[in-house]
Amino acid sequence: MQAPLQQLQHPLLQEHELTLWVKREDLLHPHISGNKWRKLKYNLQEAKAQVKETILTFGGAYSNHIAATAAAGAEFGFKTIGIIRGEEHLPLNPTLQFATQQGMELQYISREAYRQKNEPAFLTELATKYNQPYIVPEGGTNQLAVKGCTEIIEDIPIDFDVICCASGTGGTIAGIIAGLAGERQVLGFPALKGGAFLKEEIEQLVYTYSGQHYQNWQLITDYHFGGYAKIKPELLEFIREFQEQHQIPLEPVYTGKMFYGIFDLISKGYFPKGTRIVAVHTGGLQGNAGFAERLGIKV
Numbered sequence: 558m559q560a561p562l563q564q565l566q567h568p569l570l571q572e573h574e575l576t577l578w579v580k581r582e583d584l585l586h587p588h589i590s591g592n593k594w595r596k597l598k599y600n601l602q603e604a605k606a607q608v609k610e611t612i613l614t615f616g617g618a619y620s621n622h623i624a625a626t627a628a629a630g631a632e633f634g635f636k637t638i639g640i641i642r643g644e645e646h647l648p649l650n651p652t653l654q655f656a657t658q659q660g661m662e663l664q665y666i667s668r669e670a671y672r673q674k675n676e677p678a679f680l681t682e683l684a685t686k687y688n689q690p691y692i693v694p695e696g697g698t699n700q701l702a703v704k705g706c707t708e709i710i711e712d713i714p715i716d717f718d719v720i721c722c723a724s725g726t727g728g729t730i731a732g733i734i735a736g737l738a739g740e741r742q743v744l745g746f747p748a749l750k751g752g753a754f755l756k757e758e759i760e761q762l763v764y765t766y767s768g769q770h771y772q773n774w775q776l777i778t779d780y781h782f783g784g785y786a787k788i789k790p791e792l793l794e795f796i797r798e799f800q801e802q803h804q805i806p807l808e809p810v811y812t813g814k815m816f817y818g819i820f821d822l823i824s825k826g827y828f829p830k831g832t833r834i835v836a837v838h839t840g841g842l843q844g845n846a847g848f849a850e851r852l853g854i855k856v
């Protein structure tokens with residue numbers, strides 16, 4: 558399984574004398590996509606070491622992490638349980654249909670109950686109910702996920718100045734920051750509003766992992782397009798053009814917003830001439846089927 562670097566050609570890059578590589582983490586695995594594979598890797602090893610039969614995790618109805626965990630369970634021999642935020646809607650959307658096909662058992666819980674997803678008492682209750690499963694937090698983010706994501710850096714064999722990634726819970730960027738150990742610059746593009754909260758989360762994840770407070774990173778909070786999974790026509794248009802120009806598919810929740818942001822920053826002269834940029838394609842393309850269905854369009 559390989560995540561090659563693909564260099565982009567674009568008039569804006571020429572004009573501003575920049576180099577932009579895409580780290581194709583989306584190609585790591587057909588179903589355990591991108592950063593979700595990095596985040597699950599050491600959790601799967603740990604679950605095996607603890608002789609767990611079942612992995613339980615949390616997510617929304619379109620969650621890339623739910624799809625990835627279901628596929629990982631099927632591939633590596635675990636039962637999987639998905640605690641899904643909100644009510645059941647039938648027929649199942651493409652994400653949950655896929656998860657079910659991979660053998661995942663779904664339990665729907667109310668939005669209020671879902672907010673307790675990190676509360677010890679709630680986790681104990683779930684552990685009792687499901688016979689002591691290995692529990693992975695929402696989005697797959699924990700310290701073993703951070704460890705897995707440090708390997709994104711080890712897996713980049715070229716020299717670069719700036720690395721960009723989309724952020725949800727912040728586990729992936731935390732691993733990238735820890736992996737760089739203070740070298741180079743990291744730009745995170747939050748997919749949600751509320752970058753200040755995320756900044757603290759990331760700081761904590763990095764510090765717990767490495768014992769360090771690194772300064773070589775920042776969040777670019779201008780490209781969430783109204784919030785998590787919110788989209789605008791210009792975003793969908795950008796994604797369509799990007800795919801046409803570079804033959805690289807994006808999705809509108811994470812990678813579409815990040816690349817939109819990167820190109821917008823480039824057009825505004827944000828990056829000094831000569832900057833070598835790596836943009837991490839974190840995958841998540843399974844979500845496109847659900848988007849297309851909801852919007853009645855092709856994304």
Ligand SMILES: *Cc1c(COP(=O)(O)O)cnc(C)c1O
Pocket residue numbers: 591592593621622696698723724725726727728729730811812839840841842
């Ligand atoms: C989950 C996901 C992210 C966010 O990763 P975090 O570690 O939660 O910040 C980014 N991009 C894609 C495609 C994802 O599926």
